[in-house]
Amino acid sequence: MNTSRSSGLAACAVLLVIACLVLPVSGAVSVGAAPASTTAASTTTAAAVATVTSAKPFISATVSPADPVVGTPVTISGVTSNANLSAGVQVWIFAGSYVNVSTVPVNADGTFSKTYSTTGLPAAxxxxxxxxxxxxxxxxxxxxxxxxxxxxxxxxxxxxxIFTFTGTGSVQDAAAAAALSDAINLHGGDDVYTKLTFNLVSPPAAPVTSTSLQTIPSTAPATTKSPLPLELTGIGLIIGILGAVLVTRK
Incomplete structure (x- = not known):
């Protein structure tokens, strides 16, 4: 009887020790672990915030046609993103002493486009x-x-x-492009830009139509001497002789 009771107490002691070793670990796991869905959501939110924070203003543009003839309209178009669309974009076009700066509206999708006349502009x-x-x-x-x-x-x-396009100390062409790039990059704001060029060419010269000169044969009749004066002279001579004979006979 005592032996059975001792064996039972020993078994209970063993179970109690095992429970003490296991339960704290299980409790720690159940309390410290976060649900998988919550962790995934937090990661996604952090990534989204990082994407929005890192997005910077951007702009790109194209010109068409690239080599227009004087008088052919030129279209500047492009797209801007992560910027204040209501302000539009500012388009600069310059060559020599010519400069045109205009504000072009931007559509809701960030696209913009404007066509410029080249009539009267110098080729450059x-x-x-x-x-x-x-x-x-x-x-x-x-x-x-x-x-x-x-x-x-x-x-x-x-x-x-910063610099001037016209007048004393003016800067033009490639030097003006470099000065404008430096100005936008260094002014301390968040403006962004893109630059490109196009070649405006003179219209082709009108072809010269040559007319071949052909020798036109003369239709005037060849000059001939009329025999009439000779015939009149002979008749006059005969009449003179006959008159002389008649006078002699008398």
Missing amino acids: TYYVFAQSPGTDGMFGITMQSSGQYAGQVVNTKTGAA
């Missing part, structure tokens, strides 16, 4: 900048279009003049 290589104001909706670099400082490129935040 034209530089094109398509500039987006970024998320703040403000063009950090623009050009004074009228007044005493027309043609001068300025920083709209500081009012500082």
